[in-house]
Amino acid sequence: MDITWHTKHLKPRQMIAIPLVLAAVFAAIFLIRGVPMSIEFSSGTMITYRNLENSPNADAVESALSTVLAADVKTVTTQDSTTGTFGLDIQTTKALDDNGREQVQRTMADQFGIQSTPEFYPIEPAVSQTYLRGAMWAIILSFIAMFVIVSIVFRRKIVGVMLPCVALNMVWALGGLALFQMQFSLASLSGFLLMIGFSIDTNILLTEHLLRRVGGEPRERMATAMLTGYMITGTSLVTMICINILVTNPSITQLVTVLTFGLAGDLFNTWFLNGGALIWYMERKKRKEYYVSL
Amino acid sequence: MSLYKEKRILLLAGVCLLAAVLLVTPGLRYGIDIAGGSRIVLELETSQATIQLATQIVGDNLEPAEEIIGLIQDNMLTSVKLVALDRTANTATFEIGRSVSSDILASIIDNKGQVISIEEGKISDQTREEVTNLLQTRVDPAGLLGVQSRPMGANLVLFEVPAMDPERAKALLGQTGRLEAFIENTLVMTADDIETVGSIRIQETSGVYKYEVPLRISQDGANEFATASQGKGNYPFVIYLDRPDDAILLFNNQLLTNMPASLTYDNTARTFRISPETQGTSETHSYDLLVSFIPISKDNLDNATLQTIQEMHATKSRAIFLGSVTDFSENVTGSAKAIFTENKVEYFPKTSETETTTSWIQRACGLQSAPAISTDIAGQAKRDVEISGSRGTYESAESEASNLKIVLQQRLPVKVSFVGESSIPPRLGSEFAFDILKAAIAAVIAVGVLVYLRYRRPLIVGAIMLTMGSEVLVTIGIASGLRQTIGLAEIAAVLAVIGTGVEQQLIITDEVLRRGLPKAGPRSVSLSGRIGKAFAVIFAAAATTIAALATLFFVGYGAMKGFAIVMIIGILAAIIVTRPAYGRILNAIVSRETTKAEKTQVKAAQQ
Numbered sequence: 001m002d003i004t005w006h007t008k009h010l011k012p013r014q015m016i017a018i019p020l021v022l023a024a025v026f027a028a029i030f031l032i033r034g035v036p037m038s039i040e041f042s043s044g045t046m047i048t049y050r051n052l053e054n055s056p057n058a059d060a061v062e063s064a065l066s067t068v069l070a071a072d073v074k075t076v077t078t079q080d081s082t083t084g085t086f087g088l089d090i091q092t093t094k095a096l097d098d099n100g101r102e103q104v105q106r107t108m109a110d111q112f113g114i115q116s117t118p119e120f121y122p123i124e125p126a127v128s129q130t131y132l133r134g135a136m137w138a139i140i141l142s143f144i145a146m147f148v149i150v151s152i153v154f155r156r157k158i159v160g161v162m163l164p165c166v167a168l169n170m171v172w173a174l175g176g177l178a179l180f181q182m183q184f185s186l187a188s189l190s191g192f193l194l195m196i197g198f199s200i201d202t203n204i205l206l207t208e209h210l211l212r213r214v215g216g217e218p219r220e221r222m223a224t225a226m227l228t229g230y231m232i233t234g235t236s237l238v239t240m241i242c243i244n245i246l247v248t249n250p251s252i253t254q255l256v257t258v259l260t261f262g263l264a265g266d267l268f269n270t271w272f273l274n275g276g277a278l279i280w281y282m283e284r285k286k287r288k289e290y291y292v293s294l
Numbered sequence: 295m296s297l298y299k300e301k302r303i304l305l306l307a308g309v310c311l312l313a314a315v316l317l318v319t320p321g322l323r324y325g326i327d328i329a330g331g332s333r334i335v336l337e338l339e340t341s342q343a344t345i346q347l348a349t350q351i352v353g354d355n356l357e358p359a360e361e362i363i364g365l366i367q368d369n370m371l372t373s374v375k376l377v378a379l380d381r382t383a384n385t386a387t388f389e390i391g392r393s394v395s396s397d398i399l400a401s402i403i404d405n406k407g408q409v410i411s412i413e414e415g416k417i418s419d420q421t422r423e424e425v426t427n428l429l430q431t432r433v434d435p436a437g438l439l440g441v442q443s444r445p446m447g448a449n450l451v452l453f454e455v456p457a458m459d460p461e462r463a464k465a466l467l468g469q470t471g472r473l474e475a476f477i478e479n480t481l482v483m484t485a486d487d488i489e490t491v492g493s494i495r496i497q498e499t500s501g502v503y504k505y506e507v508p509l510r511i512s513q514d515g516a517n518e519f520a521t522a523s524q525g526k527g528n529y530p531f532v533i534y535l536d537r538p539d540d541a542i543l544l545f546n547n548q549l550l551t552n553m554p555a556s557l558t559y560d561n562t563a564r565t566f567r568i569s570p571e572t573q574g575t576s577e578t579h580s581y582d583l584l585v586s587f588i589p590i591s592k593d594n595l596d597n598a599t600l601q602t603i604q605e606m607h608a609t610k611s612r613a614i615f616l617g618s619v620t621d622f623s624e625n626v627t628g629s630a631k632a633i634f635t636e637n638k639v640e641y642f643p644k645t646s647e648t649e650t651t652t653s654w655i656q657r658a659c660g661l662q663s664a665p666a667i668s669t670d671i672a673g674q675a676k677r678d679v680e681i682s683g684s685r686g687t688y689e690s691a692e693s694e695a696s697n698l699k700i701v702l703q704q705r706l707p708v709k710v711s712f713v714g715e716s717s718i719p720p721r722l723g724s725e726f727a728f729d730i731l732k733a734a735i736a737a738v739i740a741v742g743v744l745v746y747l748r749y750r751r752p753l754i755v756g757a758i759m760l761t762m763g764s765e766v767l768v769t770i771g772i773a774s775g776l777r778q779t780i781g782l783a784e785i786a787a788v789l790a791v792i793g794t795g796v797e798q799q800l801i802i803t804d805e806v807l808r809r810g811l812p813k814a815g816p817r818s819v820s821l822s823g824r825i826g827k828a829f830a831v832i833f834a835a836a837a838t839t840i841a842a843l844a845t846l847f848f849v850g851y852g853a854m855k856g857f858a859i860v861m862i863i864g865i866l867a868a869i870i871v872t873r874p875a876y877g878r879i880l881n882a883i884v885s886r887e888t889t890k891a892e893k894t895q896v897k898a899a900q901q
Contacts, residue, residue: 046446050714078333078716081460087716089333123452126444135854138846145841153834190786190857193846197790197839197861201797204835212830228804232797235744239793242740243733249726251782252733 003230004223006272012283015276019268023168026175026265033178038185038254039074039091039126046121047090047104049114055079055086056112062090068107069094072183088114096120135189143167146200154211161277162203165269169199172265173258180257187251191258198236198259199266202229203274210278218282226271233263306875309867310764313771322774325440325781325856326456330720332463334453335446335713338425341394342377342416344387345407351381359386362403366390369402371472371484373707377418385410389418391708393540393611415449421708426451428704432466433458435700437855438778450713456779460715465697468712469536471705475679476532476584477667482522483679487515491702494695496688503691504684507698516675523676527669529579530570533662533681535701538585541612542603543642543658544630546621547589549651557652564588566655570666578666585659586610593623600629607633616658618643637713662698730785738762741796749803753883758799761876765795768871769864776859783857791864798835798868799876802828806880825877836869 006015049056058075066073071094078087094100101120108114143163150159173195177184209225210218237260244256323329349358356376363374372391379386386407390399396409403409426443433455434441442454455463473485492508511519523529550559558567565587569580586606590599603613613630615622618641630639642658662681681698685691738759746755769791770780778784805828840862847858 046452048714076333076718078718080716089718121447121450123447124445126442138848141845142842145845146838149838149841150834153837186854187782187786189854190783193843193854193857193861194786194790194793196842197794198797200838200842201794201801201835204838205801205831208831208834213827228801231744231748231804232800235741235796235800236793238740238744239737239796242736243789246729246733246736249729255786 004226007219007223007226007275007279010276012276012280015272015279019168019265019273022268023171023265026172026261029175030171030178033181035174035177035184036072036181037093038183038188039072039093040186041125041132041184042093043095043122043124044071044091044093045096045100046123047088047092047096047118048121049088049090049108049116049118050080050085051083051116052086052088052114056088056114058088061088061108061112064107064111065090065092065104068103069096069100088118090118091123095122142196150204150207154207156211158278158281159207159211161274162200162207165203165274166196166199168269168273169195169262169265172269173262176257176261177254182254182257183250185251185254188254188258191255191262194255195259195262195266198233198263199270202233202266202270205229205232206270206275207278210275210282218279222271222275222279226275229271230267233267237263300878302874302878306764306871309768309871313768313775316771316775317767320774320777322770323439323457323777323779324720325779325784326442326454326718326720327782328720328726328780329457330718331454331456332458332460332715333718334455334460334463334467334715336429336451336453336467336710337415337713338417338422338449338451339393339415339709339711340389340391340417340421340449341412341414342387342389342418343394343396343399343412344378344385344410345399345403346383346385346410347407348405350384351379351386358406359388362386362406363388365402365404365406366399370394371474372709375418375421389416389421391706393709395608395611398609417449417708422449422451425706425708425710428706429453429467429710432700432704433463436777438776438859440779440781440783440856454718456781460717462693462697464712464715465693466700468710469701470709471701472536472709473702473705474534474537476534476581477522477526477529478579479582479584480522482519482531483511483515485702485705487511487518488702491699494692494699496691496695498688502684502686503688504682505691505695506680506682507695507702509679509681509702511677511679513675513677516677520673520675523667523671524673526667527672528577528666529672530581530664531667531679532581532584532664533679534584534660535662535698536660538612538614538658538660540610541585541614541640542606542610543585543587543614543616544590544603545587545616545655546592548592549616550589552651554650554652557655559587559589568652568656568664570664581664583655583659583661587655590622590626592621592626594625595629603630604633612638612640614640614642614658616642616654640712737792745796745800748800749807751883754803754880757876757879757883758796758803761799761872761879762792762795765791765864765868765872768867769860772863772867773860776863778856778859780860781856783854784860787857787860787864790861791868794835794839794865795868795872798832798873801831802873802877803880804828806884822881825881829873829877832873833869836865840865 055077058077062073062075065075069092071092074091076089078089079085080087096104105117147160147163150162151157170192173192177188182188205228206222206225209221213221240256240259244253345362347358347362351358359376359379363376366374366388370390370392374391375389377387377389393414394412396412399412400409422445430441430443433439433453440456444452446452453463453467471485473483473488474481475483488509489512490510492510495506495508497504553559556569556571558569560567560582563582565585566583567580568583570578588599588602611634613634615627615630619627627639644654663683665682683694685694742755742759745758746752749755766788769788773780773784802825806824843858843862847855847862
């Protein structure tokens, strides 16, 4: 199978259309199913037990309560530094009414033999609105910074096309999270950043080959760059899948899901969308030169 | 030229060695998921008071409200903010940085307005964020520790501090930083007068370590000192930090039977008086502790004492027992809880059995030091003031002084108090570390196999693996040297460094092995020229990624900062050190193969 087939046979318009359609599909999945927010980003309830004789198994409590409450639960065992007794801090994304509180207490008593009455506190997101605003600014500013740098390096405005391509990878990743109903957490946020790093690399590889190299037709140069590009993205994907199979940690799974979908999207967004746009630019420029020389 | 003498290779070896040293000597600091840490819950004791203003507010002239803010600030020594204004009803809501009763507030604002309601424990989001940021700066000034905070309930904040024991976290987070200095019961200086806090000094004299925290006072503060100290030579200059002026301190009356000579209890003033030891010929003056103390029997409260406490409850909102829970009978603590409510009863035990009664009582009052004013500076506008004290060991003197310095630098606009503290064990134990190791090995093997399938050259696979390994070592080593904690986010960043690293090595390898471009004409590009071309791509990509990460670092959320720092270190290490070295190694591998191939060709031609 020739993986560079499209570089030889498709018109730029067709190359551009394919990733746009796919991105629209992922955007639709995201909009329809939505992505659940993790405990760091949502409000909920904090349930604290104190003065326990034994240290409870946090993982068992976590799974028992998440089934009972049908909500995300995060549990931490604590130890009092003066008395040496143990405690449990249970965070859940659910706001508990009297009924829910009773459910928690009954589960704790029945399954773990913890009879004491806990304290319930409403909690607000650990990542506050101000931080989220900050994060939004960070993303906007970093895109501006990226634009400035690639414009300086390549001295052509057309390279700005790279930025929507990187942004579309995020749409794929969000769609992936929505498809599997994975949480948007700090871990998946790291995944997004990682993915931006990876896709900048492939986009720059493409741009460098198309705009700065000499020799050969642009489409041929794109095909050679693409072999390298598929190799590097493939290596990253294989690594991520290995990690995901071996490590059964929800944070790692979230991170890997984001990366997997983002990188899969990158194969299209770089080599079809950005590639298509650059080929269109190169071929149009060539036609212009042709007419001028005529 | 031998590969071993090549500059780039030597640089790589040197940097790897440095990283290994950095990794071992300060040691890695792990994040809360891996190393555990402390959880501290703090209460921000604000209250919001709605007051009917006596004077109508007209237009933009907020003077009637500002007048009230000034009055409350001067009388309660706390920050006051106007949070809401109802122009039609002419009422204003003020946020006051500590709890206050409506009687006290009414007496402070006098005829300027009428107190309509007071909501205890209500705090605006803006104030809460301001306080949370200040507290984060106290425990994590450089933002490398990865402290997390989370609002809980109306006015509680939960802090998670990795790798710090609860005692130290408590010392840094639990103090408001409300400094007061008195001469003869007159307030002459507050924390607002502090301009800068100088570097701490520690001196040892015969086994006792004396620490000093120098403060630079504003000109206004110095002038005030001059007026107040006029003719007060040899009087003590009494400095308090977070004086519990809203509390009644209850102590076991057995204490009175065995008192040091310098300490006396005054039954009418309901406090202790401290008489400093006479030194040489200079006269000394005793001073009262400006906190209410009441002696009680440890087994039960008699009616007279109970009545006194109840009367004082009008102005005092907390009770602090000198001692631990077990030092008083349940009967006694129960009656205190009945008056003050459960969370307003606290305990203040001795630090150790050997602590003297005087030092225990001084600590309970927040008394920092009480140096005598020397006769030659009395009445002068003195701008340098020291807080001093002494401890038994260098470490405790050092930590006491540095905590004091941090607290005074990051003073809070609202009073904070403890709700709970606990240590938390690592969430991801040894099992997780093993998982990560497994994953890393699997990833390395997978990458190795893919690279081999593409190039079919074991030497190149080896070179890529070697570069990858040294890159991880350098990244973690430098992060450790910067005292960055390694948590989940940072591990993700290391993964990213490995990922982009392999990616870029593949770009270089492809470029070098391709030997010229398709139809590049007769001019074939030299080997170093090809490596140079590959580097153009890599530098552009690195610069772009660093730009994105730097913005993330400057505006980012706690855990994301760690991610950004580690990845920036990794990318810099890669483009400055490991990538050039890899280029050189690859160059050596390829030229050796070329010479070999040429030799075989020559041989074949000869035959």
